Amino acid sequence: MTAQLVEKGVAVQLTAVSKAYGDLLALDHVSLSVEPGEFVCLLGASGCGKSTLLSLVAGLDQVTGGAISTGDHGVAMMFQEPALFPWLTVSGNVEMAMRALPKRERRQKAAEFLDVVHLGDFGKHRPHELSGGMRQRVSLARALAQCAAQGSGVLLMDEPFGALDAMTRDLLHDELERIWRERALSVLFVTHNVREAVRLGDRVVLLSSRPGRVVEEFPVRLARPRRTDSAEVATLAGTITDSLKQEVARHGR
Numbered sequence: 001m002t003a004q005l006v007e008k009g010v011a012v013q014l015t016a017v018s019k020a021y022g023d024l025l026a027l028d029h030v031s032l033s034v035e036p037g038e039f040v041c042l043l044g045a046s047g048c049g050k051s052t053l054l055s056l057v058a059g060l061d062q063v064t065g066g067a068i069s070t071g072d073h074g075v076a077m078m079f080q081e082p083a084l085f086p087w088l089t090v091s092g093n094v095e096m097a098m099r100a101l102p103k104r105e106r107r108q109k110a111a112e113f114l115d116v117v118h119l120g121d122f123g124k125h126r127p128h129e130l131s132g133g134m135r136q137r138v139s140l141a142r143a144l145a146q147c148a149a150q151g152s153g154v155l156l157m158d159e160p161f162g163a164l165d166a167m168t169r170d171l172l173h174d175e176l177e178r179i180w181r182e183r184a185l186s187v188l189f190v191t192h193n194v195r196e197a198v199r200l201g202d203r204v205v206l207l208s209s210r211p212g213r214v215v216e217e218f219p220v221r222l223a224r225p226r227r228t229d230s231a232e233v234a235t236l237a238g239t240i241t242d243s244l245k246q247e248v249a250r251h252g253r
């Protein structure tokens with residue numbers, strides 16, 4: 001499977017993936033790929049299995065049917081909650097992702113990743129001294145460190161900006177887009193926010209209500225950088241929202 005992936009140049013491949021929790025079927029034959037350097041956003045009604053799908057790709061849980069491949073390398077994951085260790089400094093939190101490296105190198109690389117997310121002056125601070133947006137930047141720096149440590153370029157993001165105010169979210173969209181391009185990352189990004197998906201994605205994939213199946217894909221052919229409040233983003237977001245509403249209505253929730 002890995003050799004095939006390299007040949008096909010695919011960063012993440014799900015082939016007819018199903019996941020059941022006892023009698024509850026969460027995902028039903030989901031096939032989905034992320035090309036190298038592609039930014040794919042995953043949308044769907046609450047409970048349709050988006051987080052389940054990401055945790056399967058991350059290897060945190062096992063499929064009950066089908067197959068997933070992410071090539072030879074691991075993936076990095078970022079959640080809605082930054083999940084930082086409060087007793088460690090900001091730098092210490094980023095260093096945790098590079099435990100295999102000697103201490104000096106770890107510290108130097110952590111400083112570099114904190115620079116990338118514009119937190120170069122905050123390495124010695126503790127997480128509680130930072131704002132919510134800054135904590136998510138630390139989490140992003142840690143995910144980048146994890147990618148570097150694994151030699152991987154696949155970033156899985158589960159509503160990473162869902163808890164932030166609109167202004168901070170906008171700034172982080174710009175940051176993430178810059179980092180994604182500079183580092184040629186492949187991103188699979190889960191969100192409830194249709195405009196956010198259109199702002200960021202090369203492609204938006206719509207999952208059905210539970211059990212999650214891929215019902216529709218929307219290529220986003222708008223020039224970058226995009227603005228969340230632009231007319232073009234609003235128009236495509238409106239079309240996707242209509243499909244999402246139809247999907248939710250079909251399942252009565």
Ligand SMILES: Nc1ncnc2c1ncn2[C@@H]1O[C@H](COP(=O)(O)OP(=O)(O)OP(=O)(O)O)[C@@H](O)[C@H]1O
Nearest residue numbers: 021024026044045046047048049050051052053210
């Ligand atoms: N560990 C688990 N054990 C049992 N059921 C689970 C488990 N994890 C998820 N589920 C169920 O699987 C379904 C999909 O859950 P999941 O969290 O993946 O959905 P989601 O689309 O991410 O939801 P939301 O958008 O609300 O975050 C839900 O019905 C949920 O209750």
